[in-house]
Amino acid sequence: VISNVVRVSSRSRPDVSEVVIEFAWKTNMDFASMDVREKLDLVDLPDDAERPVLLRFDPSLDPIMRISLYGDEDLITLRILAEDELKPALEGLSVESGVMGIEAVGGVAAVEISGGLEEEIHVEVEEAKLANLGIPISRVITRLSEENINLTAGDIKEGEIEYLVRTLNEFKQVEEIQDIIIDFKNNVPIKIRDIGNVRKGHKERKVITRVNGKESVEIAIFKEAGANTVTVAKLVKERLKEIEKRLRKFSDSIRLEIILDQSGFIERSIKEVIYTALWGGILAILILFLFLRSIKNTLIISLAIPLSVVATFFFMHISAVSLNIMSLGGLALGVGMLVDNSIVVLESIDRYRRKGYSAIDSANTGASEVGRAVIASTLTTICVFIPIIFVKGIAGQLFNDQALTVTYSLLISLLVAITLIPMLSSLKIDRKKNPDIKRNGENAVITGNLLPTRILYILLYPLFIVFDIVFPAITRVYPGVVNFALSRKLLIITIALSILGGSWYLYINLGKELIPELSQGEFSIKIKKPVGTPLADMLKTVKRIETIASDNPEIQTIYTITGSTSQAGGTIAEERENIGEINISLREKSNRKLEKNVMADLRHKLKQIPAVEYKFSRPAYFTYLTPVEVEIKGYNLNILEKLSKTVIARLEEVKGLADIKSTIEGGIPEIQIIFNRQRLSQLGLDLNTIANIIRDNILGNVSTEFSRRERKVDIRVRVRKEDIGNVEDLKNFVVNPEGEKPITLASIAEINIKKGPGEIRRLNQERVVVVSANLVGRDLRSVVMDIEEKIADIKITSGFEVSVSGQSREMLVAFSSMVFAIALAAFLVYIVMASQFESLLHPFVIMFTIPFALVGVVLALFITAKPISVIVLIGVVMLAGIVVNNAIVLIDCINTRRKEGMPRREAIIEGGKIRLRPILMTTTTTVLGLLPLALGLGEGAELRMPMGITVIGGLLFSTLLTLILIPVVYDLVEKAKESVWRVG
Known part of the structure; x- marks a missing residue:
């Protein structure tokens, strides 16, 4: 058993699950991490599951800077420049030479790139031709990897010379791929050009980043543990000036813009504290002079x-x-x-x-x-x-x-x-040695010799008059x-x-x-549309919000992420096509009233966009918990959904709440393939093999890599999208292309369109739904009291529990x-x-x-x-x-x-x-x-x-x-x- 654990929560989505372990305050997290890793190593996971990644939830693990790279160049070029120029320059790694080509920026732990388009070579084959020729797609994948070789074969010594033996058979040009022989049919070679085509393309887009209405590539800078944020940020800014000069030689249109800089707020805050201390000291000294x-x-x-x-x-x-x-x-x-x-x-x-x-x-x-x-x-x-x-x-x-x-x-x-x-x-002071002191006294001489002192007397003279009336009166009256x-x-x-x-x-x-919320002139809006919304539709919604925000003259920068949300505290960023994030930076950084008004205006306008859930948040320095959270625990998902709707209705009656949302989502639209095991056995087919064939045809498979100037570009083999573009195509898909008689998927499996669970949350091994909300114009405790009063009379089925959590618990x-x-x-x-x-x-x-x-x-x-x-x-x-x-x-x-x-x-x-x-x-x-x-x-x-x-x-x-x-x-x-x- 792991010690000092306060609560364990989990969130499971298709292909990924996140487990959060909260420890008691002052727990040694280094030992806790070791303990958790030991326990994880004992867990027997499915064969196709990756090894769990252990991350520490820490605000210092957030990127200290976000930089936008944009220009007139295409998005593939911008992505390449970010990976080949910016990343090595900031991390100290040279991709071209493989050595420390540029001095590393001290304190930078990692540089992560997102957005733009990642280059990829597509080998798209026609499913019908493969079926007619009896060639499985796995054969195409294997042949490409076999024909793209660069291996060391050992050494041969001849006389005094020792030779390194290498087998070189890599693709030099993309066009070569089309002429690769896949198989022979009736002694006739079947090349890739006979069954499909090869083209330069890009990986399927999952995340789109934009700055002020223009698509861009985002570069996130992470500092090393213990490194000073302000110092690292200064070093990065100096390096960016050098990088921008190099990029301008490539194209005059390319620009680098800092869209997030944590050091700015820290520097300004520290300066304000110093000024506060200085003014406090000056006022204290002045009042001393007034008395003395x-x-x-x-x-x-x-x-x-x-x-x-x-x-x-x-x-x-x-x-x-x-x-x-x-x-x-x-x-x-x-x-x-x-x-x-x-x-x-x-x-x-x-x-x-x-x-x-x-x-x-x-x-x-x-x-x-x-x-x-x-x-x-x-x-x-x-x-x-x-x-x-x-x-x-x-x-x-x-x-x-x-x-x-x-x-x-x-x-x-x-x-x-x-x-x-x-x-x-x-x-x-010896008065005999100084006649001025003897004649006028110490204070008079000091005052006469210092011009600032005379000015001080003149400025404080009105206060002297008031003080000389009030203080003696207090002294007389007090006894x-x-x-x-x-x-x-x-x-x-x-x-x-x-x-x-x-x-x-x-x-x-x-x-x-x-804790009072810190106003930094920056805030973000996380948005979500119904599950199953395509990335293109989500982008339209994000663009609409960009237009709304750009109409406000107080907003300086609008940075958006479509298909993902920014990571927080070292956690993995969530990637789904139906989510997005709009980051707003104001012109005036320290105007709290202005920030509040801008947020209120955007909230009002976002209500007019249908089918969009949204949540406003400021950069968090102390806690990531939503101010108000209501946890609904129970064993039945349908009852949990009904209770969450009731709780949301009650919360909408509470004054001072905004951005009310539930973690329950609509199911993910799925095409579910349920195989007939008896039929598979009769036909001598293997379920795992067929599942892999379906995956290779629809998702595709990276068979090998194309080398270009020390860069590696994936070569993905897949069936043309139009060949399996709908459910009927999937039903008619041939699962045994090498067989004598074609067998369609519909003949061995039942194919249904259903909705699978979008997300499953658990808290301390119980299913849970969380209804969250932000505060607007009211304090936390009074709102929590109102919520507790509103939910007190909800009829709760036995085995279910409704409780207020969030920041109120902390x-x-x-x-x-x-x-x-x-x-x-x-x-x-x-x-x-x-x-x-x-x-x-x-x-x-x-x-x-x-x-x-x-x-x-x-x-x-x-x-x-x-x-x-x-x-x-x-x-x-x-x-x-x-x-x-x-x-x-x-x-x-x-x-x-x-x-x-x-x-x-x-x-x-x-x-x-x-x-x-x-x-x-x-x-x-x-x-x-x-x-x-x-x-x-x-x-x-x-x-x-x-x-x-x-x-x-x-x-x-x-x-x-x-x-x-x-x-x-x-x-x-x-x-x-x-x-x-x-x-x-």
């Missing part, structure tokens, strides 16, 4: 940002964390927090300077006073990342890189705060507010609990989704593990604080900030109309470590004042008064540092925005409660403790 009004102190604190970021890159390199959206997002998320520790330390040092301490003494005393508090607050922020090892599903995969970058940056910022900040603060709160504890607690209860009502009305796994992670993070925060305060009660007081931070999160999500997702829950985990920091600093200061002999109430008010400024500074810098993240600008913002909103909302609300509620709870707990001691 000191260039020197602002610069000292601001050093924490570049030092922490640069050192973080070093540790990322050591731990093999790449620069990606999540890792850089962690830096963008933490950029505002990098100065928090430095603010607390510098503010404490500055307070002692104002008391008259020397520079060195104030640095020592101030840093020592808050040292334990900043270490504890940093550790509480970092320890929340420990639970990620228990997080299952996609959340754990997303969180890992971000957790490491935030941890590295915060640890380095702590080191800067307790070492570099005190050292720089203790430095004092009175705390005093009022301490006198009205019951009122404050009641208000706090009411807010907590009210937020629950908002919470249950928030939507829920797994969402439940991720959410449950994230809730556990949040609870564990809160517990770890409590443990760290208990060790720092050497008390169990004071950490309990501080923990009150966490539930009220969640109130802020709910309010922020409700106001911005954002659903709860894995990204939001990751933000909540981080909040558990962040929101306690202000309370830690406040409680630590209150305890210090009490140790100095100050009464409890007075110490609470004084502690709040002392810590008000650093609390507001750290909160404001963190919030403004996160503001660019929360605004959701640029590509990839769907992953950044929810987390920014979550942390900002939770931090702002918890800060307000920290300044008012925490003093009240602290006083209540201390009173209760004193009462217990008195009773004791």
